[in-house]
Amino acid sequence: MRNVGDPRPWRLLLVIPLAISFLLFALPQAYFIAASFHENLGYGRVGEDWTLVNYAKVFTDPLYVGALFKTIGLAALTAAICLALGFPVSYVIARMTSRRKATLIGFLVAAMFITPVVKDLGLIILLSQNGVVNQALSYVAKPVAWLGSEAGVVVGLVHYTLPLIVLLLGTVISTVPRSLEEAAHAHGASRARVFYGVIIPIVKPGMIAATLMVFNLAMGAFTTPALLGGGRVLTFPILIQRSVILDVDYPFAASLSTILLVSVFCLNVLAGYLMTRQGQFRGSRPTPVALAPKAA
Amino acid sequence: MLAETIRRRLAYALVLCVFVFLVSPLIVVSASSFDSGAYFAARFPPQTFGLKWYQEIPPRYWSALYVSLTAASIASLISGSLGVLAALGIVRGKLPGVEWLRSFFRIPLQIPLVVTGVVFLQFYYALQLAFGVTLAATLPGLIVAYVFVGMPYAVGTVGSMLERLNPRLDEASAILGCSRWRTFWWVTFPIIRPSIIAGMLYGFIVAFGDVPLSIFLSSPSYTTLPVEIFNTLQFDFNPSVLSISTLIAATSVVSLWMIQRLVGLDMLPR
Numbered sequence: 001m002r003n004v005g006d007p008r009p010w011r012l013l014l015v016i017p018l019a020i021s022f023l024l025f026a027l028p029q030a031y032f033i034a035a036s037f038h039e040n041l042g043y044g045r046v047g048e049d050w051t052l053v054n055y056a057k058v059f060t061d062p063l064y065v066g067a068l069f070k071t072i073g074l075a076a077l078t079a080a081i082c083l084a085l086g087f088p089v090s091y092v093i094a095r096m097t098s099r100r101k102a103t104l105i106g107f108l109v110a111a112m113f114i115t116p117v118v119k120d121l122g123l124i125i126l127l128s129q130n131g132v133v134n135q136a137l138s139y140v141a142k143p144v145a146w147l148g149s150e151a152g153v154v155v156g157l158v159h160y161t162l163p164l165i166v167l168l169l170g171t172v173i174s175t176v177p178r179s180l181e182e183a184a185h186a187h188g189a190s191r192a193r194v195f196y197g198v199i200i201p202i203v204k205p206g207m208i209a210a211t212l213m214v215f216n217l218a219m220g221a222f223t224t225p226a227l228l229g230g231g232r233v234l235t236f237p238i239l240i241q242r243s244v245i246l247d248v249d250y251p252f253a254a255s256l257s258t259i260l261l262v263s264v265f266c267l268n269v270l271a272g273y274l275m276t277r278q279g280q281f282r283g284s285r286p287t288p289v290a291l292a293p294k295a296a
Numbered sequence: 297m298l299a300e301t302i303r304r305r306l307a308y309a310l311v312l313c314v315f316v317f318l319v320s321p322l323i324v325v326s327a328s329s330f331d332s333g334a335y336f337a338a339r340f341p342p343q344t345f346g347l348k349w350y351q352e353i354p355p356r357y358w359s360a361l362y363v364s365l366t367a368a369s370i371a372s373l374i375s376g377s378l379g380v381l382a383a384l385g386i387v388r389g390k391l392p393g394v395e396w397l398r399s400f401f402r403i404p405l406q407i408p409l410v411v412t413g414v415v416f417l418q419f420y421y422a423l424q425l426a427f428g429v430t431l432a433a434t435l436p437g438l439i440v441a442y443v444f445v446g447m448p449y450a451v452g453t454v455g456s457m458l459e460r461l462n463p464r465l466d467e468a469s470a471i472l473g474c475s476r477w478r479t480f481w482w483v484t485f486p487i488i489r490p491s492i493i494a495g496m497l498y499g500f501i502v503a504f505g506d507v508p509l510s511i512f513l514s515s516p517s518y519t520t521l522p523v524e525i526f527n528t529l530q531f532d533f534n535p536s537v538l539s540i541s542t543l544i545a546a547t548s549v550v551s552l553w554m555i556q557r558l559v560g561l562d563m564l565p566r
């Protein structure tokens with residue numbers, strides 16, 4: 001009998017996809033980042049000498065520095081809203097057992113994969129000056145100029161990322177056995193104590209990962225801020241697109257992209273570092289296993 | 297007990313609100329696309345009913361739809377096949393450091409699509425200067441970029457199916473005297489086939505709806521449908537954009553329904 005478990009023939013299969021991925025990723029990306037260190041000569045031509053002039057231009061212009069902070073701020077707000085809305089929803093869905101659960105997951109996946117242009121078109125109609133949302137608001141408050149403002153962009157980004165975080169948190173929450181919660185309840189823990197002492201410590205790593213994923217998605221989002229911001233909310237991805245389409249300045253677009261990638265990467269590392277440090281502090285406190293019943 | 301009931305009701309109310317929020321834009325778009333009386337702006341709720349804006353979809357939308365459909369379907373076939381090879385190599389190759397390999401194949405999902413778009417555009421210009429091949433604003437150019445972003449989905453769906461596969465099946469087939477190739481073709485492949493189709497469909501949906509990549513890799517005369525809609529929304533509104541958007545959304549929903557029938561929606565990559 002031939003050796004069934006031999007993994008070596010399977011490894012050969014990796015050659016073609018690896019080569020193609022490498023060709024499509026490493027080579028263009030390296031060329032692109034290298035271009036950000038050269039001067040733009042106009043008409044898509046790039047200078048010979050190495051220079052930092054593009055980066056200097058970004059960091060001395062308040063427009064670009066402000067846009068970077070605005071992009072980070074909008075993405076952070078989006079991630080926070082998504083976590084606050086998404087956690088209870090995914091908890092309810094994760095604890096469902098009926099066929100309704102499959103239907104709801106189907107809705108979420110559909111909402112996630114339908115192209116942002118179509119979803120944004122719907123949001124534009126809903127949020128327009130005389131749209132349904134403002135008509136409903138008119139009974140209690142002044143109409144809000146959603147379109148072309150940060151408020152509209154955040155609504156759009158939340159709409160864009162919410163299905164993903166609900167799906168991700170759902171898989172994380174389903175790993176917490178129901179019996180664990182019931183045991184804590186049986187020993188007299190209050191609802192809040194079960195939540196903070198049992199559920200949160202278990203789901204925390206997954207929760208952080210999901211929130212960061214939403215943050216990254218919102219940082220890199222282009223279609224939604226472009227359509228709902230109406231050209232007045234300039235996030236970094238929009239500036240990248242403008243510097244290519246309007247200014248035909250590739251080295252500058254490359255430096256903007258590099259800054260976007262590096263800042264996303266650094267913020268993720270920083271978040272991970274802060275969370276692990278906090279985790280060490282938490283470690284010295286009573287673990288969920290030692291959850292003591294409240295003194296009667 | 298009353299507090300428990302109220303809490304439960306509140307939780308369900310929140311779930312309902314979130315789903316209404318998620319689904320409402322799609323309902324609005326499809327409902328107002330049937331409003332024949334609307335001319336300068338979409339009306340919701342619609343006041344008339346008719347198929348006027350479906351009949352008056354301008355030809356440029358149809359040609360853009362054709363570009364999108366060809367590019368996305370060819371790209372999804374290629375990215376699906378490459379994804380199968382990669383998934384087989386990752387899961388069965390049992391290489392040391394396989395986690396790095398997995399992350400390598402996930403990279404396209406981590407880079408903002410705008411950045412990928414600019415990278416490809418510049419790469420295509422460099423190729424044009426060096427070899428004289430034109431890839432920007434051509435079908436092959438779009439396909440290459442779509443293959444890049446679609447591959448992680450195929451690797452993800454096929455990989456998770458392969459991991460669930462019972463290794464005893466391969467052993468049984470070998471004991472019965474099947475060659476390695478016959479085992480793959482008659483045992484493994486039929487089992488993983490749904491996941492291959494699902495991976496291709498995910499790649500198709502992502503490519504079919506893409507704006508940030510295609511906006512760089514298209515020209516005014518050669519463009520994809522989402523980019524065409526994006527431009528319409530930015531510069532001039534026309535009610536037929538509602539009807540073509542409804543058709544796009546319907547295509548995605550049908551594809552997702554097919555994925556659900558094939559493998560279920562819980563095998564989502566990422």
